[in-house]
Amino acid sequence: QQQVKQSPQSLIVQKGGIPIINCAYENTAFDYFPWYQQFPGKGPALLIAIRPDVSEKKEGRFTISFNKSAKQFSLHIMDSQPGDSATYFCAASSGGYQKVTFGTGTKLQVIP
């Protein structure tokens, strides 16, 4: 299975809140899990990525939690700001980072 399931489809939080986006995969061959941020009318931008040999990675206000046994990973955005309002995609790839399989996306809105 090449699917990457992502939830929720949309999310509204207040400024300062911690939105959490969850993803699950089935293909155990996946060995690289990036997250992308996309603003309307723009291409996706790499936000943060993790490999399955670690359970957590933090970069600035963005944290990925990874549960290899459950085949799940999630993105946490600390102290969210209105400028974080965008669509977020989780993704997965294998075999030397060739094809990337994207999740279905989560539209995040951070209200002031």
Added chain:
Amino acid sequence: GAVVSQHPSWVICKSGTSVKIECRSLDFQATTMFWYRQFPKQSLMLMATSNEGSKATYEQGVEKDKFLINHASLTLSTLTVTSAHPEDSSFYICSARRGNEQYFGPGTRLTVT
């Protein structure tokens, strides 16, 4: 670093005509580039993998004679939509691989009338 550009950013064409979209890696060489299609409020769907100096690899269901891909140099890949129809209207996004990362272009909005 790792900037990918696309040209044009948007294009309107008449049904039956062909449209070429360029994808360039501006500050690095990319032996592999990817072409995606994205419908409104949907995820990115991989169309094909473009390898410099060889034929592109198309995903299942993508018509290779309709979506022509040419990766003639280490910094340029082109996607030509031939005999475009209104159902080809979409947001086309390319990406270029550098090491273990994939960097995306800003996208091209194609509208076929």
